[in-house]
Amino acid sequence: MNRRSFISSAGALLASKSLYAALPMQNMQSSSSSHGKADHTLRIEPCTLEISPGVTVKTLAYNGQVPGPTLRLREGVPVTIDVTNASNDPDIVHWHGLAIDSLNDGAMEEGSPMITPGTTHRYSFTPKPSGTRWYHTHAAAYDNLSLGTYTGQFGFLLIEGREQPAHYDQEINLAIHHWEPSFVPMVETMREQSSNSPLTTGSDVGYKYATIQSHRLGSGEPIRVKQGQRVLMRLLNASATENVVLALPGHKFTVIAMDGNPVPNPKSVEVLSLAVAERVDAIVEMNSPGVWVLGSTLPKARDMGLGIVVEYAGKKGTPVWRDPAPAEWDYTQFANTVASTHAPDETFVLTFRDNGPKPGSKFDTWAINNKSWPDIDPLMVESGKRYRLVFRNGSGDQHPMHLHRHTFEVTQIGTKPISGLMKDVINVMPLDTVEVDFVANNPGDTLMHCHQQLHMDYGFMQLIKYRG
Incomplete structure (x- = not known):
């Protein structure tokens, strides 16, 4: 079974309720839960999310919330997770960033089973390595933008090891997502809204709204901090197709890990770039009292909602945004500047x-x-x-x-x-x-x-x- 076969075998079913209807049933069977209670349970189900006053989106989510529950696991300690599919389409959960077996990894191309509607599948694995990982659907979507990673099926997966990444006073997990997707031509107006900045034209996906966690900028609770705190921010780009560039005026991000892995050269930067599926762990020194906007460096993206308010204790007022100095994102600044000593085979x-x-x-x-x-x-x-x-x-x-x-x-x-x-x-x-x-x-x-x-x-x- 594979994604491309969906198109060749489904034919006219592309516009139907589910592309998976064209697949052989033996490839869609999800194994039943093993005996005993699982360590964690997830339920794929429809969810209506109010992302700002009067603005709601209908999506699929885990346990009726976006992001899904934060799963904290211990490195090297076996875990079982039951996933029940209460949606109308077969689905699957990928445990992104883990070095686990193919059957439990959650990709049908590797042989992981799809979870048919109305069934429960148990994932059993020993999580490693430690760090900021995440979990999300790995289902195909094609031209149905209500499936796959266009939905709210994502959550933080934190694998705790023996050592803390750094000293901090408060931990904040922030997941970015784009909503209300539609197919649009990649014209100049679209390029202005997109951090992807493609050089070519053609069909692409555009969005109406964006959120950090589950709210648009100015809605929901702000991030509340105190002067002098060291805040560990875990940032995740859970968008289906949009790369993002973020800043917090008056502050710098000291990047200590990327994709959950400690960087060789932690460095403070004013701007963070996160491509789709990337994670950044950064320490932010709260030394600039006020009310600020942590958000996209693109005005149109902030208008869509891509931001969140950071409020110091005792400070009130309109959140402040200031454009950061132009900067090119450069992975190499966080790495060793010498070549690897290991030659490939x-x-x-x-x-x-x-x-x-x-x-x-x-x-x-x-x-x-x-x-x-x-x-x-x-x-x-x-x-x-x-x-x-x-x-x-x-x-x-x-x-x-x-x-x-x-x-x-x-x-x-x-x-x-x-x-x-x-x-x-x-x-x-x-x-x-x-x-x-x-x-x-x-x-x-x-x-x-x-x-x-x-x-x-x-x-x-x-x-x-x-x-x-």
């Missing part, structure tokens, strides 16, 4: 391109080395060896590349060699090249893909398979 050069729409489709097909999922051969690896993936972006779009079940080391961006920066998502800018290394230390089918839902649905995926 093998290198895969992967070129990404937009192949345009297929006959009868208005959506572009994405290709890796001129082949699209599922008509693309897997990359074959051997356990214990080190592999270099050279991501060559031959398109005008940004691509947040995600590798399942493994963490990779970023070894070069453009012409600049670096080392020590460990991630599971890396944003590859238009016409740029990024190199990453991973050790094949977790046997089993492993999915690699662009995390933008529209790109993933239309071919931008490839499997990595272990030999033997």
Whole structure:
């Protein structure tokens, strides 16, 4: 079973209630819960969310809330999580950033089972590594923008290890999401609203609203802080397709971890960039009393709601926004500036391109080395060896590349060699090249893909398979 087969087998069902209706039932069976009570339970169900006064969105969520419940697990301690699907479509949960087995990882391309409506599936795994991970649906959406990561199916997954990331007085988890998606031409007006800034035209997804946590800017409770506090902010971009750039006037973010992994060179910056699915852990020193806006650097994005108020104790008034100084986002500033000392055993050069729409489709097909999922051969690896993936972006779009079940080391961006920066998502800018290394230390089918839902649905995926 695969995403592309949905289109070829469903045909006219593309506009119907569910693309999954065209799939063989034996591929959709979800295993029943094992005996005994699970450690955690999640329920996929319809949810009506009031994101600002008088503005509601209807979506799917976990346990009727957005984000879903924060799951705190202990590294190395086995856990069971029961997921009940109370929606009308088959679904699946991906445990993003964990080095677990393929069956429990939550990607149907790896063999994880879909959860049919009205059934409960038990995930059983031992969480590792520690750090800020997250969980979300890994279902396809295609032209149905009420499914997949366009919905409210996401939540923080915090894996606690022996050591704290840093000293802090308050912890705040902030998830970003965009709402009311629609297909729009990628014209100049759309580019002005999008942090993706694509260089090409074509069909894309636009949004009406944006939230941090579950509210638009100015709605919901502010972040309340005290002068002198050190606040740990965990920021997650849970959008389906939109990259974001954030600032908090009068303050700096000391980045201590990316995608849950400590950075070699913690550094203070005024602006944070988060591609789809990326996480940043940052310490913010609360040393500028007032009422501020933590939000997008784009005015139109803040108008959509992408922001939240930060209020110091004893301070009132209209929240203040000040544009930060222009700054280019540069991963290399958080890494070691020397090349990795580990040579790869093998290198895969992967070129990404937009192949345009297929006959009868208005959506572009994405290709890796001129082949699209599922008509693309897997990359074959051997356990214990080190592999270099050279991501060559031959398109005008940004691509947040995600590798399942493994963490990779970023070894070069453009012409600049670096080392020590460990991630599971890396944003590859238009016409740029990024190199990453991973050790094949977790046997089993492993999915690699662009995390933008529209790109993933239309071919931008490839499997990595272990030999033997």
